[in-house]
Amino acid sequence: MNYVQRGFFWVGVYLCLVLTPLFVLLLASSPSGSGFWWDFSIALGFSGTSIMGTMFVLTARFRRAAAPFGIDLIYYYHRWIALVAFVFIIAHPAILVVLEPSLLADLRPSIISWHMLAGAASIMALTAIMVTSFWRQQLRIHYDAWRVGHALLAIAALGLAIGHIEGVGTYVSSPWKRTLWVTISVCCLALLFYVRLIKPLVLLKHPYRVEQVIKERGDAWTLALRPDGHRGFTFLPGQFAWLTLGNSPFALKEHPFSISSSAMQPETIHFTIKELGDFTSRIKDVIPGNTAYLDAPFGAFSIDRHPSSDYIFVAGGIGIAPVMSMLRTLADRGDDRSLLLIYAYKTWESLTFREELKKLQEELHLSVVYVLENPPDDWQGESGFITADLLTRNLPDYPERYEYYLCGPLPMTVMVEKTLQNKGIPLHQVHSELFNLA
Numbered sequence: 001m002n003y004v005q006r007g008f009f010w011v012g013v014y015l016c017l018v019l020t021p022l023f024v025l026l027l028a029s030s031p032s033g034s035g036f037w038w039d040f041s042i043a044l045g046f047s048g049t050s051i052m053g054t055m056f057v058l059t060a061r062f063r064r065a066a067a068p069f070g071i072d073l074i075y076y077y078h079r080w081i082a083l084v085a086f087v088f089i090i091a092h093p094a095i096l097v098v099l100e101p102s103l104l105a106d107l108r109p110s111i112i113s114w115h116m117l118a119g120a121a122s123i124m125a126l127t128a129i130m131v132t133s134f135w136r137q138q139l140r141i142h143y144d145a146w147r148v149g150h151a152l153l154a155i156a157a158l159g160l161a162i163g164h165i166e167g168v169g170t171y172v173s174s175p176w177k178r179t180l181w182v183t184i185s186v187c188c189l190a191l192l193f194y195v196r197l198i199k200p201l202v203l204l205k206h207p208y209r210v211e212q213v214i215k216e217r218g219d220a221w222t223l224a225l226r227p228d229g230h231r232g233f234t235f236l237p238g239q240f241a242w243l244t245l246g247n248s249p250f251a252l253k254e255h256p257f258s259i260s261s262s263a264m265q266p267e268t269i270h271f272t273i274k275e276l277g278d279f280t281s282r283i284k285d286v287i288p289g290n291t292a293y294l295d296a297p298f299g300a301f302s303i304d305r306h307p308s309s310d311y312i313f314v315a316g317g318i319g320i321a322p323v324m325s326m327l328r329t330l331a332d333r334g335d336d337r338s339l340l341l342i343y344a345y346k347t348w349e350s351l352t353f354r355e356e357l358k359k360l361q362e363e364l365h366l367s368v369v370y371v372l373e374n375p376p377d378d379w380q381g382e383s384g385f386i387t388a389d390l391l392t393r394n395l396p397d398y399p400e401r402y403e404y405y406l407c408g409p410l411p412m413t414v415m416v417e418k419t420l421q422n423k424g425i426p427l428h429q430v431h432s433e434l435f436n437l438a
């Protein structure tokens, strides 16, 4: 199966997972006489809960299922479909209360039943998830703390929702409906077990050793890792890995980084990491011989996914990392296709991989346009930011012949995408990697 067929297959599997509980509810005999809006509200509650359940599947990072889409797209989808589930679940009690205002009286603390309490608590947990996820940065919640809280709240929200459905009982009264709900609950628990225990155990058996820590221009460091006692993995140039440094892959301390080395040399994996926050600022203190764990490879940002006669790369800052992997791979393969790199950075001094790019220009059919935010006085090249005009000046004739790879800050990526769209480049020829999944 090619990527498109596999994509359709996994979308089908996903839709089955989301829709099965609803169909079971609709097909079998249900309490009658409640009216359309009552049944509609129940259907919303069930749909919201099953979408919530599939979140555990979406974020479990199954490589085969993620490959056709790219895990970043799946995380993006996860973010927005969670909002849909939230709206469904909030609408469920809201519609019921509009239809039957006396239901509110049942929520008084002195008489509330355990299953109504479970339903209300589930909604509160979901609300907390939404607020902390959509406004994490404004609320100044540290990423690592948010991640632990997010996982715990998600487990609580789903567990309480399933408890609520069980407690209400009306719609899961027949033995096979009950079996379905027990199966769904067990599957969610099994997924949790897989993600938190089995997967880290597998990683524990496949450690990596830090071979070198190399200082690069632009406050960046390259970590060179080698598999320790196993064969490692193969990857497509441009893909990324989740990296854990230290002795335990069980800690929720993994960070995503693009592989910057050549896919033709998978025995040594390089990551080029720019100092930014807590984790990235500690890279310079890593000592050769330290242990690391890699959950990889992930991502669809690769020239090998979209064969073309020629390629154009647009990189901003540390967005050069996955581009370097692609260029190094092309050089190792002796590729002679026409390549253009438009590369923006603050200063000439901080241009990461400046020297190596010069060497690659000799090995490949590669042109590089540097765009410096603060150029030196005698600078003859492009300066400022990458703009539509700058792109127009530097794109070759017949730009529709090329596949485009963009990696850099969000405003740069959005602007380049828009400009290319205005020039009539089909969307499927433009590939972007954003360094912000959360």
Ligand SMILES: Cc1cc2nc3c(=O)[nH]c(=O)nc-3n(C[C@H](O)[C@H](O)[C@H](O)COP(=O)(O)OP(=O)(O)OC[C@H]3O[C@@H](n4cnc5c(N)ncnc54)[C@H](O)[C@@H]3O)c2cc1C
Binding pocket: 072, 143, 144, 240, 253, 254, 255, 256, 257, 258, 259, 271, 272, 273, 274, 275, 276, 277, 278, 279, 280, 281, 318, 321, 322, 433, 434, 435, 436, 437, 438
């Ligand atoms: C697909 C992908 C590839 C990347 N490749 C590179 C690369 O090659 N080189 C590079 O320097 N950076 C890369 N990054 C960015 C890198 O993952 C973050 O800069 C780094 O995780 C920040 O961690 P910190 O603790 O140093 O910074 P913090 O200040 O703690 O975090 C800064 C921001 O980074 C994000 N972040 C933090 N921790 C994580 C995490 N565990 N998982 C996801 N996001 C997180 C959050 O949005 C956070 O607000 C990549 C990101 C992604 C998604």
